[in-house]
Amino acid sequence: MSKYDRVYNFSAGPSMLPLEVIEDVAANLCNYKGTGESVMEMSHRSKEFQQIIDDAEANLRKLINIPDNYKVLFLQGGGTTQFSMVPLNLLRKSKKADYIVTGQWAKKAYKEATKFGDIKLVASSEEDTYSYIPEVKKDQFRTDADYAYICTNNTIYGTHYPYVPDTGDVPLVADMSSCFLSEEIDVSKYGIIWAGAQKNVAPAGVTIVIIRDDLVGFADEKCPVYLDYKIHVDKGSMYNTPPCFSIYVAGEVFKYLLKIGGIKEMHERDVRKAGKLYDYIDSSSMFKGTVRKEDRSLMNVTFVTGDEALDKKFIAEAKEQGMINLAGHRSVGGMRASIYNAMPEDGVDALIAFMKKFEAENK
Amino acid sequence: MSKYDRVYNFSAGPSMLPLEVIEDVAANLCNYKGTGESVMEMSHRSKEFQQIIDDAEANLRKLINIPDNYKVLFLQGGGTTQFSMVPLNLLRKSKKADYIVTGQWAKKAYKEATKFGDIKLVASSEEDTYSYIPEVKKDQFRTDADYAYICTNNTIYGTHYPYVPDTGDVPLVADMSSCFLSEEIDVSKYGIIWAGAQKNVAPAGVTIVIIRDDLVGFADEKCPVYLDYKIHVDKGSMYNTPPCFSIYVAGEVFKYLLKIGGIKEMHERDVRKAGKLYDYIDSSSMFKGTVRKEDRSLMNVTFVTGDEALDKKFIAEAKEQGMINLAGHRSVGGMRASIYNAMPEDGVDALIAFMKKFEAENK
Ligand SMILES: Cc1ncc(COP(=O)(O)O)c(C=O)c1O
Ligand SMILES: Cc1ncc(COP(=O)(O)O)c(C=O)c1O
Ligand SMILES: [Mg+2]
Ligand SMILES: [Mg+2]
Ligand SMILES: [Mg+2]
Ligand SMILES: [Mg+2]
Structure with a gap:
């Protein structure tokens, strides 16, 4: 990752800040x-x-x-x-x-x-x-x-x-x-x-x-x-x-x-990041989005496998790979990837790559 | 001062923190x-x-x-x-x-x-x-x-x-x-x-x-x-x-x-710092404390010269010497040196030295 060995933190808040600001x-x-x-x-x-x-x-x-x-x-x-x-x-x-x-x-x-x-x-x-x-x-x-x-x-x-x-x-x-x-x-x-x-x-x-x-x-x-x-x-x-x-x-x-170009640019990046992740979820036979498509958030991407034990395994293995806080809110379970403004696109790419690997290994 | 070229900040709050913590x-x-x-x-x-x-x-x-x-x-x-x-x-x-x-x-x-x-x-x-x-x-x-x-x-x-x-x-x-x-x-x-x-x-x-x-x-x-x-x-x-x-x-x-030894040690340091400053104020013919002696604070040391213009000059010249925020609260005027726990004893010594010099130059 970076010279600071930072994780990708998918926390719903408090959450990542731009590294150059920190x-x-x-x-x-x-x-x-x-x-x-x-x-x-x-x-x-x-x-x-x-x-x-x-x-x-x-x-x-x-x-x-x-x-x-x-x-x-x-x-x-x-x-x-x-x-x-x-x-x-x-x-x-x-x-x-x-x-x-x-x-x-x-x-x-x-x-x-x-x-x-x-x-x-x-x-x-x-x-x-x-x-x-x-x-x-x-x-x-x-x-x-x-x-x-x-x-x-x-x-x-x-x-x-x-x-x-x-x-x-x-x-x-x-x-x-x-x-x-x-x-x-x-x-x-x-x-x-x-x-x-x-x-x-x-x-x-x-x-x-x-x-x-x-x-x-x-x-x-x-x-x-x-x-x-x-x-x-x-x-x-x-x-x-x-x-x-x-x-x-x-x-x-x-x-x-x-x-970086104001909210217009930031929004484009957010659309791109969330778009990739939802596209993968929709194409996956293991992962399912939990929200009606028209109402999906760009910031908090919620999904499940439909099997609680598998969800837990996913969250634990992702953490080992430096992708933390992927558990859904304690009131709903499943997974939630919060990909706020400061989540780098690389973080979303890493998550998708990991999801693919996990899906291949666990079907 | 230190390798960071830090000032002595006599602010009543927010105020200094221990440098090693920062x-x-x-x-x-x-x-x-x-x-x-x-x-x-x-x-x-x-x-x-x-x-x-x-x-x-x-x-x-x-x-x-x-x-x-x-x-x-x-x-x-x-x-x-x-x-x-x-x-x-x-x-x-x-x-x-x-x-x-x-x-x-x-x-x-x-x-x-x-x-x-x-x-x-x-x-x-x-x-x-x-x-x-x-x-x-x-x-x-x-x-x-x-x-x-x-x-x-x-x-x-x-x-x-x-x-x-x-x-x-x-x-x-x-x-x-x-x-x-x-x-x-x-x-x-x-x-x-x-x-x-x-x-x-x-x-x-x-x-x-x-x-x-x-x-x-x-x-x-x-x-x-x-x-x-x-x-x-x-x-x-x-x-x-x-x-x-x-x-x-x-x-x-x-x-x-x-x-550093807990509150007992901290208190001893605070007593020493405030003691020095009050002693000097009491010995000075220019500076006067504003508080009844028995009720003096160890943290906020308030004093005046009795001449508003001289107070202002003092505060401005102290600032040039890297001793900032010595003005009394806007509601009372005069001077206030807030010497909280994190104010180093050196800061109090520097203030006293400057007060002596100012007194000598302005009598
Ligand atoms: C949309 C929204 N509103 C309100 C809150 C509550 O904020 P706080 O925890 O600062 O009280 C949260 C907390 O995460 C939130 O996500
Ligand atoms: C003794 C004391 N109480 C209360 C306050 C008010 O605190 P705040 O500014 O956080 O509301 C102050 C502020 O300086 C204070 O010195
Ligand atoms: Mg799917
Ligand atoms: Mg809500
Ligand atoms: Mg005096
Ligand atoms: Mg009060």
């Missing part, structure tokens, strides 16, 4: 660009860190064309905290919100929201183990809902929305944690886009929130302070000490993406 | 101990990361003798999130809590708590710009209070409690963010001890919470999920993706502290 972070760890300090030690009130966070935001804006009327936040607390922040801030008039549940994360978001308002389950694919994305029409959403909610890419089940639901005037909130920066998006179609960094962006510990500015400022006065978007908007994500190091690495990944 | 993290950044991956990329569900977090907890328990009936959590959201979590979880019977306000952080904690219950301001040193710690007697606390709250070391004003308030049977909650691991403590005197990592422990992004187990499990069912201590206790801080990298660095700092 190398650069390592080279700057004891003295960041001549400042005489590590970013790990840097005051968040210093002009050096202000530059880091400003650049990160500016480069993210460039990458996905974020309109000026959207704010960008770098927050702690993970996706799980967004499950609460969304209803605590957006249930502002009717206290109604409409959720589509396409996997465990959407379901957790839905359940959390039910603590705070009148939440409608618009559609769910739970009865089919979340193996597809329901087609939801505009008239299924309540016109007086304060927002509608989806999870664009379902990390556990390997599905991805092939369309953006039309919710009319109801602001659409999307958890894009596991497909963020893997495809071009039209930010203006959303009220909030949020994504945990630990898939395509940075080490765990920072969540990116992109929020339309007219949705800021509606948290109840009893909302826990950290959970009020306005607190963070007003202080540019520095109301309190931000997760500086994760923000810095995120910024380095944004620069890297711009350098 | 060097080791850098050396392992592209391939952590032969795993073939960076800790930044490591699945939190892997046995490698489980080992990292287990070791971190075990070493912290050893360092400060945490009794078995206390849980240790590694959380996101910073100190600011603890301001809410404490009342949301501990206001469980009378909904009363008693606060001592000795600085801006204690005041923020107090204000946040007033959203959720009947909160008494037991004592405050605000009228004297928080330059001392009030002596509070047991009978000043309400016997039916659900908890009492203090901030042990006041980062901004440079004070530190010279005693542990006797609250009788009322559980004492202490924000130890800026003195954690700088002195031996008796954990059993507290209901909760919490500390943001960004001073003595790790890069920003993780907060350590030590909670007596009988205080877990009282959050209201409408409490936002991330803010319920029990959620995290039940899953060993892995209910959701934890801030893995900050936890890893915290663990490396714990190992380093054990190696």
Whole structure:
């Protein structure tokens, strides 16, 4: 593999980062660009860190064309905290919100929201183990809902929305944690886009929130302070000490993406990688994909042999070959190859080669 | 200075880390101990990361003798999130809590708590710009209070409690963010001890919470999920993706502290460093300490010349000499030298030498 003897890490998150970013972070760890300090030690009130966070935001804006009327936040607390922040801030008039549940994360978001308002389950694919994305029409959403909610890419089940639901005037909130920066998006179609960094962006510990500015400022006065978007908007994500190091690495990944040609180029690579793998799975008589074809994720490729013992053998032998974390989520079993942006095409090629060999040896 | 040309960083947080820890993290950044991956990329569900977090907890328990009936959590959201979590979880019977306000952080904690219950301001040193710690007697606390709250070391004003308030049977909650691991403590005197990592422990992004187990499990069912201590206790801080990298660095700092001789040795060094600096300030006719002597912090040494323009000149010239972040908090001005555990004694010596020179040149 590389001079560092790195494995191919198919983890669903935290997951691989571009090696050249890690190398650069390592080279700057004891003295960041001549400042005489590590970013790990840097005051968040210093002009050096202000530059880091400003650049990160500016480069993210460039990458996905974020309109000026959207704010960008770098927050702690993970996706799980967004499950609460969304209803605590957006249930502002009717206290109604409409959720589509396409996997465990959407379901957790839905359940959390039910603590705070009148939440409608618009559609769910739970009865089919979340193996597809329901087609939801505009008239299924309540016109007086304060927002509608989806999870664009379902990390556990390997599905991805092939369309953006039309919710009319109801602001659409999307958890894009596991497909963020893997495809071009039209930010203006959303009220909030949020994504945990630990898939395509940075080490765990920072969540990116992109929020339309007219949705800021509606948290109840009893909302826990950290959970009020306005607190963070007003202080540019520095109301309190931000997760500086994760923000810095995120910024380095944004620069890297711009350098290789932006999201368009990244998406082409992702399509090529996932395409190869799905093609092989479809041609194989041993391996079967678990998801309806139109709804397949480019990021999380789920498959099974149909024989649990054989799945286990596959995962164990792959690990010996330096291909780690291929087990499906503990709630579903089988295999899941998470091939995020930073998974090199070589890693996918190695996986396919290994699958072929395994199939030949085990039929 | 060192081969990395590092500055002496007197930041109040994020702040210096032991150089040998940073060097080791850098050396392992592209391939952590032969795993073939960076800790930044490591699945939190892997046995490698489980080992990292287990070791971190075990070493912290050893360092400060945490009794078995206390849980240790590694959380996101910073100190600011603890301001809410404490009342949301501990206001469980009378909904009363008693606060001592000795600085801006204690005041923020107090204000946040007033959203959720009947909160008494037991004592405050605000009228004297928080330059001392009030002596509070047991009978000043309400016997039916659900908890009492203090901030042990006041980062901004440079004070530190010279005693542990006797609250009788009322559980004492202490924000130890800026003195954690700088002195031996008796954990059993507290209901909760919490500390943001960004001073003595790790890069920003993780907060350590030590909670007596009988205080877990009282959050209201409408409490936002991330803010319920029990959620995290039940899953060993892995209910959701934890801030893995900050936890890893915290663990490396714990190992380093054990190696040099534990908290006893660290405390002796801290006493020596702060002692020198205060001695010089007291002997100087230009510089004056701002805090009552008995209540002086070992970590945050605040002082002034009495002339704002001279303060500014001092801070600017110190910076040119590689001694950065010596300005007092924007709310108080003057100077603050934060000399946390990782500030080498050489850094304090350099500061004193510079102060002497500055005094000679500017009298
Ligand atoms: C799509 C999606 N949403 C939310 C989450 C939860 O994020 P966190 O673990 O940061 O709370 C995950 C976690 O993997 C996820 O994949
Ligand atoms: C003593 C103390 N408590 C709480 C905080 C707030 O922590 P955070 O910025 O992580 O919210 C600070 C911040 O410096 C602090 O010094
Ligand atoms: Mg899901
Ligand atoms: Mg097939
Ligand atoms: Mg304070
Ligand atoms: Mg003096």
